[in-house]
Amino acid sequence: xxxxxxxxxxxxxxxxxxxxxxxxxxxxxxxxxxxxxxxxxxxxxxxxxxxxxxxxxxxxxxxxxxxxxxxxxxxxxxxxxxxxxxxxxxxxxxxxxxxxxxxx
Numbered sequence: 607x608x609x610x611x612x613x614x615x616x617x618x619x620x621x622x623x624x625x626x627x628x629x630x631x632x633x634x635x636x637x638x639x640x641x642x643x644x645x646x647x648x649x650x651x652x653x654x655x656x657x658x659x660x661x662x663x664x665x666x667x668x669x670x671x672x673x674x675x676x677x678x679x680x681x682x683x684x685x686x687x688x689x690x691x692x693x694x695x696x697x698x699x700x701x702x703x704x705x706x707x708x709x710x
Contacts, residue, residue: 607653625656
C-alpha cells in the first residue's frame with residue numbers, strides 16, 4: 607500500500623482502525639522532503655500491519671491544531687483512532703519500523 611494523503615474531511619476515517627502512522631508535513635519543509643522517501647518505503651513494508659498517512663499542515667490546519675503540531679515533520683502513531691506515540695523531526699526507517707512493531 608502506498609502513502610495515503612488525508613484531508614480535513616477524511617482524517618478521522620483514516621485513523622479509525624488499526625495502527626496508523628501519520629506524518630504532519632508541509633511542501634516547503636526540508637526535513638519533510640527528506641523523510642518522504644523513507645515513509646514511501648515504510649508504507650510498502652508495513653502494509654499488512656499498519657498504514658502511513660500524510661497530512662499537509664498548510665491544507666489541514668484544524669487537524670494540525672487538534673494534535674498540537676508545532677514543528678514539522680511531526681509523526682504520530684495512532685491505534686484505533688487514539689494517539690499513542692509521537693516524534694518530531696526526521697526519523698530513520700529503522701526507528702519508525704521499531705515504533706510500529708512495538709505497538710502492534
